[in-house]
Amino acid sequence: MSLYQPHLMTIEAIQDETPDTRTLRLTFRDPALADSFSFKAGQFGEYSVFGAGECTFCIASPPTRRGYIECSFKAVGKVTRALRELEVGEIVGFRGPYGNAFPVDDWSGRRVLFVAGGIGLAPVRCVLWNVLDLRDRFDEVTLVYGARTVADLVYKRELAEWRDRPDVRLVTTVDPGGEEPGWDGEVGFVPAVLERAAPTGENAVAVVCGPPIMIKHTLPVLGRLGFPPDRIFTTLENRMKCGVGKCGRCNVGPVYVCKDGPVFTAAELAALPAEY
Amino acid sequence: MRELRELAVRLLETSDVQVVIGWEESRRGVRPAFAQTPAEAERLVFDQRCVHNLAAYLHPRRKHIRGLGRPAVVVKGCDARAVAGLIRDNQLRREDVVLIGVRCPGVWAENKAEGQPGNRRWAERCVSCPQRTPTLCDYLIGEDSPEPSGGPGLEAQVERIQALPMAERWAFWSSAFERCVRCYACREICPLCFCERCLADKSMPQWIESSPHRRGNLAWHLARALHLAGRCVGCGECERACPAGIPLSILNARLQQSVRERFEFVVSDDPVAPSPIGEFRVDDGQEFIR
Amino acid sequence: MRVISDADLRGLAADLLAAGSTVWGPARVPGSPRPGVEYRPLREAAELDLGAGLPFLPLKQVFLPPTEPLFWWERKGTEVRLVPPAPPNRRVVVIGARPCDAAGADAMDRVMGWDYRDELWFARRDAATVVTVACERPADEACFCSDVGLGPSHPRGSDLLLIPHPGGYAVEEVTAKGRELVAAFPHRFREDEQVTPGETAAAGPPRIDLAGVQRWLADHFEDETWNEVALRCHGCGACASVCPACHCFDIVDEPDSLLAGTRRRNWDSCQTSRFTVHASGHNPREGQHARVRQRVVHKFQVFPRRFGRLLCTGCGRCTRACPAGQDLFEILTLVSERALETS
Ligand SMILES: Cc1cc2nc3c(=O)[nH]c(=O)nc-3n(C[C@H](O)[C@H](O)[C@H](O)COP(=O)(O)OP(=O)(O)OC[C@H]3O[C@@H](n4cnc5c(N)ncnc54)[C@H](O)[C@@H]3O)c2cc1C
Ligand code: SF4
Ligand code: SF4
Ligand code: SF4
Ligand code: SF4
Ligand code: FES
Numbered sequence: 001m002s003l004y005q006p007h008l009m010t011i012e013a014i015q016d017e018t019p020d021t022r023t024l025r026l027t028f029r030d031p032a033l034a035d036s037f038s039f040k041a042g043q044f045g046e047y048s049v050f051g052a053g054e055c056t057f058c059i060a061s062p063p064t065r066r067g068y069i070e071c072s073f074k075a076v077g078k079v080t081r082a083l084r085e086l087e088v089g090e091i092v093g094f095r096g097p098y099g100n101a102f103p104v105d106d107w108s109g110r111r112v113l114f115v116a117g118g119i120g121l122a123p124v125r126c127v128l129w130n131v132l133d134l135r136d137r138f139d140e141v142t143l144v145y146g147a148r149t150v151a152d153l154v155y156k157r158e159l160a161e162w163r164d165r166p167d168v169r170l171v172t173t174v175d176p177g178g179e180e181p182g183w184d185g186e187v188g189f190v191p192a193v194l195e196r197a198a199p200t201g202e203n204a205v206a207v208v209c210g211p212p213i214m215i216k217h218t219l220p221v222l223g224r225l226g227f228p229p230d231r232i233f234t235t236l237e238n239r240m241k242c243g244v245g246k247c248g249r250c251n252v253g254p255v256y257v258c259k260d261g262p263v264f265t266a267a268e269l270a271a272l273p274a275e276y
Numbered sequence: 277m278r279e280l281r282e283l284a285v286r287l288l289e290t291s292d293v294q295v296v297i298g299w300e301e302s303r304r305g306v307r308p309a310f311a312q313t314p315a316e317a318e319r320l321v322f323d324q325r326c327v328h329n330l331a332a333y334l335h336p337r338r339k340h341i342r343g344l345g346r347p348a349v350v351v352k353g354c355d356a357r358a359v360a361g362l363i364r365d366n367q368l369r370r371e372d373v374v375l376i377g378v379r380c381p382g383v384w385a386e387n388k389a390e391g392q393p394g395n396r397r398w399a400e401r402c403v404s405c406p407q408r409t410p411t412l413c414d415y416l417i418g419e420d421s422p423e424p425s426g427g428p429g430l431e432a433q434v435e436r437i438q439a440l441p442m443a444e445r446w447a448f449w450s451s452a453f454e455r456c457v458r459c460y461a462c463r464e465i466c467p468l469c470f471c472e473r474c475l476a477d478k479s480m481p482q483w484i485e486s487s488p489h490r491r492g493n494l495a496w497h498l499a500r501a502l503h504l505a506g507r508c509v510g511c512g513e514c515e516r517a518c519p520a521g522i523p524l525s526i527l528n529a530r531l532q533q534s535v536r537e538r539f540e541f542v543v544s545d546d547p548v549a550p551s552p553i554g555e556f557r558v559d560d561g562q563e564f565i566r
Numbered sequence: 567m568r569v570i571s572d573a574d575l576r577g578l579a580a581d582l583l584a585a586g587s588t589v590w591g592p593a594r595v596p597g598s599p600r601p602g603v604e605y606r607p608l609r610e611a612a613e614l615d616l617g618a619g620l621p622f623l624p625l626k627q628v629f630l631p632p633t634e635p636l637f638w639w640e641r642k643g644t645e646v647r648l649v650p651p652a653p654p655n656r657r658v659v660v661i662g663a664r665p666c667d668a669a670g671a672d673a674m675d676r677v678m679g680w681d682y683r684d685e686l687w688f689a690r691r692d693a694a695t696v697v698t699v700a701c702e703r704p705a706d707e708a709c710f711c712s713d714v715g716l717g718p719s720h721p722r723g724s725d726l727l728l729i730p731h732p733g734g735y736a737v738e739e740v741t742a743k744g745r746e747l748v749a750a751f752p753h754r755f756r757e758d759e760q761v762t763p764g765e766t767a768a769a770g771p772p773r774i775d776l777a778g779v780q781r782w783l784a785d786h787f788e789d790e791t792w793n794e795v796a797l798r799c800h801g802c803g804a805c806a807s808v809c810p811a812c813h814c815f816d817i818v819d820e821p822d823s824l825l826a827g828t829r830r831r832n833w834d835s836c837q838t839s840r841f842t843v844h845a846s847g848h849n850p851r852e853g854q855h856a857r858v859r860q861r862v863v864h865k866f867q868v869f870p871r872r873f874g875r876l877l878c879t880g881c882g883r884c885t886r887a888c889p890a891g892q893d894l895f896e897i898l899t900l901v902s903e904r905a906l907e908t909s
Contacts, residue, residue: 002685004636050639051827053819076845078479091646241817244682248814254868273787275850307891308798340854457632457807464802465889485820487633487830517889519807521598
């Protein structure tokens with residue numbers, strides 16, 4: 001079987017997150033693979049809709065939950081729209097896991113701060129659950145999450161669950177004008193809300209995922225809060241085709257994002273040309 | 277040459293022109309040049325080696341050229357027809373470009389394969405060129421020269437293929453299209469292929485398969501040729517750019533013949549001439565339009 | 567030294583064809599407006615044309631076809647079945663490869679084999695024996711193989727290297743595969759004491775300072791040079807199609823019906839504006855200068871640093887193919903000079 005031939009997976013469950021974002025739970029058709037498959041938080045895969053093509057998503061479920069994987073995606077183009085047409089029980093393809101991962105094992109004993117915007121919560125959710133499933137290894141856990149409007153917040157049920165947990169600090173926000181009656185979270189852009197929430201950078205790591213513009217304005221805030229650049233982690237989303245370092249599409253200066261990434265520290269990003 | 281350089285320098289120094297697009301001498305013959313200073317303008321040349329159609333630098337997709345400011349462009353007959361096409365199709369405003377027409381002597385066929393110059397022959401398109409001296413221009417330089425002759429013209433090539441029995445004609449074109457690797461160099465260099473997003477790049481739905489196999493290539497070549505019917509100026513740039521050696525000029529010329537016969541339309545450098553594709557007429561002779 | 571005559575080389579091609587091998591070699595292309603030859607699968611040995619210079623398209627097409635199926639899929643009810651492509655012909659011989667083409671495939675081996683192995687590529691590589699004919703001299707002024715550490719008779723990537731001498735070729739056995747080919751057709755080769763190895767086609771001294779070029783590229787990502795050289799570029803991608811080392815590809819799905827279809831990979835080029843554009847419309851490599859820079863920096867700095875090979879063999883094809891007169895050797899010379907100024 002060649003590198004480019006995907007494994008077959010069944011759609012077990014579908015969850016609509018927002019009007020244009022959906023989460024799929026997938027299980028391997030091959031029982032042996034279902035048992036042996038493992039991955040690390042932050043890795044991604046190439047998901048196929050046969051007849052439409054492949055696209056790249058992170059694995060949004062945590063590696064600590066075995067037997068299935070989940071992906072959350074926004075319908076933006078050819079493959080994602082075709083994927084949205086599929087129903088429970090239908091078959092998709094999956095190649096992966098590919099790429100590097102968040103070094104979760106190195107974070108033992110540290111505070112962990114998550115900052116996410118929009119669908120950027122998908123990769124964050126994977127590490128977040130990974131951390132929560134091993135909760136006693138880590139110090140304080142904080143999530144600052146924002147979306148354009150209340151309707152655009154993804155994983156609403158899990159947000160409620162995290163809010164109720166005493167061992168998680170959750171700050172949610174929507175962009176000005178995105179609030180609605182009954183909204184009890186913050187109103188404002190993520191970087192500003194983060195600055196007000198002021199989690200300490202002392203003995204802490206930060207994971208930041210979201211639109212490029214959010215990441216750009218969040219990094220200086222994290223600096224002011226005392227996070228050194230090598231303890232701030234983010235992911236790049238350059239366009240990919242092969243996922244395995246062959247097709248040349250994901251190059252950013254010297255790195256192959258699909259192999260050397262998608263996880264990079266802010267220190268690594270600063271050394272890269274801004275071709276992302 | 278003096279005339280060209282003096283004019284270019286004058287335009288850069290005394291008028292609202294920031295770049296003169298012409299040709300310069302290089303290690304391997306002449307190539308497009310972008311003179312932004314009088315000193316650079318002193319390097320401009322024009323002769324029978326200037327095959328490139330510089331109008332391709334004028335269309336809206338060339339953002340890096342538009343960024344240079346208001347251009348003056350040196351145009352041969354075929355280049356001026358391309359500029360007229362851009363104006364006709366609303367891709368360029370006449371007042372946004374200064375046109376330096378040259379009385380074109382015809383250009384040599386470029387031999388891009390290894391070994392270069394050697395046997396000089398006229399480019400096929402020049403042997404049957406409808407208009408060598410542009411009328412669409414602000415300045416006209418150069419001297420009249422005899423019509424390029426000798427060697428096979430493009431019309432003769434078209435006739436040769438048309439004379440073949442149907443099966444052989446099909447064999448000729450299908451073996452040509454089979455070689456296509458779908459790089460779209462022909463499209464990128466075409467001064468009239470200015471669409472921001474080409475039909476061939478659209479994926480929802482996918483009208484044209486992007487793979488270089490028989491089916492995809494046939495679809496691509498039909499679409500390309502038809503979209504250029506009544507617009508192709510016969511500059512031969514697509515064929516020159518094609519790495520696979522596909523005789524696109526013959527196909528283009530055949531299509532323009534059809535347009536001439538069906539619509540009595542000849543592509544000229546008149547930017548306001550109504551075109552068969554761009555015009556809607558209530559009294560159109562063809563039924564499908566009504 | 568072992569030699570093979572012109573006639574025997576053609577005879578070898580005939581023997582191989584008769585034995586069921588696929589034989590690729592330079593041959594004329596009927597109907598092309600361009601004179602010269604291309605690498606083609608030969609129908610008969612007589613088509614082999616070794617005297618007509620460098621093929622315009624590169625040898626990489628033998629190992630990475632312009633389009634190839636990755637697999638077929640078919641749907642039955644809710645089931646999906648995937649069918650992989652048939653393995654390639656086990657016996658493929660290229661006769662008359664050029665040294666720059668053979669070296670290009672060797673460079674591509676690195677990227678196709680690091681970490682993940684591209685079996686489709688290596689199945690074709692393993693099946694093929696590459697018989698290269700050394701150049702007697704650089705083909706024209708676009709060539710610069712000697713400036714990138716190779717040369718007109720460099721053996722890299724070849725299994726047999728044939729060095730022309732009057733009436734035939736001296737045979738250098740470069741790999742075990744090459745030796746096996748000689749052993750399989752012993753009657754086509756003979757020993758000739760008169761001919762000594764290495765007497766032809768010496769590489770010239772390099773005209774550019776490669777180390778300087780790499781140093782400069784490493785810290786001049788943002789530089790006016792890129793804007794200057796990108797002006798004439800149309801982003802047409804012809805340079806990538808003709809390059810024996812450009813390996814970028816696209817992956818697409820093509821349905822034949824609602825129930826079956828093919829996933830394929832196709833050549834692609836980083837010189838086009840659509841290569842990196844996101845679904846949102848955001849393009850990380852906006853502007854032609856960024857794409858021209860990618861081509862040069864990737865080939866001469868990024869790839870060698872990671873894979874120990876330049877991703878350019880100096881064949882000059884991109885320069886010959888470019889409809890806008892872009893000249894890679896000239897760009898390298900410029901960079902080499904700027905490196906001197908800044909060092
Ligand atoms: C590591 C990684 C992780 C990712 N994780 C996620 C995730 O978890 N969830 C998620 O939703 N997304 C994620 N993405 C993004 C996701 O891969 C893309 O959104 C998806 O591939 C889009 O695929 P598509 O086929 O639907 O779009 P396509 O149909 O391929 O959509 C757009 C393509 O069409 C073309 N195009 C579109 N507009 C234009 C235009 N104006 N001009 C020219 N060309 C145009 C371009 O080629 C563009 O790339 C991730 C990406 C990466 C690299
Ligand atoms: S086609 Fe006409 S105008 Fe164009 S180069 Fe040839 S002779 Fe000159
Ligand atoms: S330039 Fe040639 S090979 Fe490329 S798409 Fe056009 S016809 Fe095909
Ligand atoms: S062939 Fe020339 S014009 Fe085309 S992309 Fe390459 S350098 Fe640019
Ligand atoms: S970059 Fe140009 S010169 Fe170098 S190998 Fe590729 S085609 Fe040849
Ligand atoms: S996605 Fe193909 S090289 Fe990274």
